[in-house]
Amino acid sequence: xxxxxxxxxxxxxxxxxxxxxxxxxxxxxxxxxxxxxxxxxxxxxxxxxxxxxxxxxxxxxxxxxxxxxxxxxxxxxxxxxxxxxxxxxxxxxxxxxxxxxxxxxxxxxxxxxxxxxxxxxxxxxxxxxxxxxxxxxxxxxxxxxxxxxxxxxxxxxxxxxxxxxxxxxxxxxxxxxxxxxxxxxxxxxxxxxxxxxxxxxxxxxxxxxxxxxxxxxxxxxxxxxxxxxxxxxxxxxxxxxxxxxxxxxxxxxxxxxxxxxxxxxxxxxxxxxxxxxxxxxxxxxxxxxxxx
Numbered sequence: 369x370x371x372x373x374x375x376x377x378x379x380x381x382x383x384x385x386x387x388x389x390x391x392x393x394x395x396x397x398x399x400x401x402x403x404x405x406x407x408x409x410x411x412x413x414x415x416x417x418x419x420x421x422x423x424x425x426x427x428x429x430x431x432x433x434x435x436x437x438x439x440x441x442x443x444x445x446x447x448x449x450x451x452x453x454x455x456x457x458x459x460x461x462x463x464x465x466x467x468x469x470x471x472x473x474x475x476x477x478x479x480x481x482x483x484x485x486x487x488x489x490x491x492x493x494x495x496x497x498x499x500x501x502x503x504x505x506x507x508x509x510x511x512x513x514x515x516x517x518x519x520x521x522x523x524x525x526x527x528x529x530x531x532x533x534x535x536x537x538x539x540x541x542x543x544x545x546x547x548x549x550x551x552x553x554x555x556x557x558x559x560x561x562x563x564x565x566x567x568x569x570x571x572x573x574x575x576x577x578x579x580x581x582x583x584x585x586x587x588x589x590x591x592x593x594x595x596x597x598x599x600x601x602x603x604x605x606x607x608x609x610x611x612x613x614x615x616x617x618x619x620x621x622x623x624x625x626x627x628x629x630x631x632x633x634x635x636x637x638x639x640x641x642x643x644x645x646x647x648x649x650x651x652x653x654x655x656x657x658x659x660x
Contacts, residue, residue: 378428380497403429459504540653542625547618553616556620560627573625574632624650
C-alpha cells in the first residue's frame with residue numbers, strides 16, 4: 369500500500385457500536401462495506417493498491433460473516449499482527465450489562481442467541497473474540513461513550529491520518545434570539561454602549577469599520593477584550609491538550625448585530641495570530657443584510 373492508503377477493519381462485540389463506527393468512517397471519505405466475508409479482505413487490499421479512486425477502505429467483519437468463526441478470528445488476528453501501519457484492526461467492546469441494555473432498547477436478536485438467552489450469546493461471543501481483542505491495533509470501550517463521543521474519538525484518531533488540528537469555533541449571536549445550544553462558553557457584551565442608538569450606525573453591522581471603531585473606542589470594550597484574550601491564551605492550550613478537537617465560543621449582545629460581531633472579529637483575529645485555527649460565524653448577520 370502507498371503511504372496514504374488506509375485499510376481499517378472494524379470488529380468487536382455485537383452491540384458495541386460498530387454501526388456508528390462505520391458511519392463515521394463513511395463520513396471521513398472511506399469506502400465502507402459491512403459484514404464482509406474474511407476471505408475477501410485481501411481482495412480489498414488489492415483494490416486499494418490498484419485503484420486511483422479508492423485509497424481508504426473500512427470493513428466491518430464479525431461473527432455474522434459467512435464462514436466459520438475460526439476463519440474470522442484467524443484472519444483478523446493475522447492482519448492485526450502484520451505490522452503494517454496502513455492496516456488497522458479496531459475492536460469495539462462494552463460491558464455485558466451495557467450490551468444487554470442496548471439490545472433491549474433495539475429489540476434485535478443477538479447473532480449467537482437467536483434460540484437462547486441474550487446473556488449466553490454475549491458470553492459466547494466474548495470468548496470466541498478474545499484473541500482478536502488481544503491482537504487488535506486499537507480497542508475502544510464504548511460502555512460509557514455516547515454515539516457522539518464514539519464518533520469524535522474515531523475522528524480524532526483517523527482524520528488526517530490521526531492528526532486532527534484543534535480548532536476554535538467562534539460565534540456572535542443575539543440573546544433575544546436564544547442561546548446557541550452547541551456553545552461550550554458564552555460571553556456577554558450587552559454592557560457596552562449600543563451602536564443601534566446612533567442613527568448612522570443602526571443599519572450597519574460589527575463587520576463595518578464605523579461600527580467596529582465605535583465599539584472598540586470604548587474603554588470598557590478594550591479592557592474586556594484584554595481580559596478575554598488573556599483568559600483564552602491560558603485556557604485554549606489546556607483544552608487542546610485534552611485531545612478535544614473543537615471548542616465553541618459564543619459572544620452575544622442583544623440582537624447580534626453590532627457589539628457581539630465587533631468583539632468576535634477582534635478576538636478571532638487575535639487567536640489566529642496565536643496560531644489557532646479559527647472559524648468565525650455571525651449567527652444573526654443575515655437578519656440585517658440589506659436592512660434600510
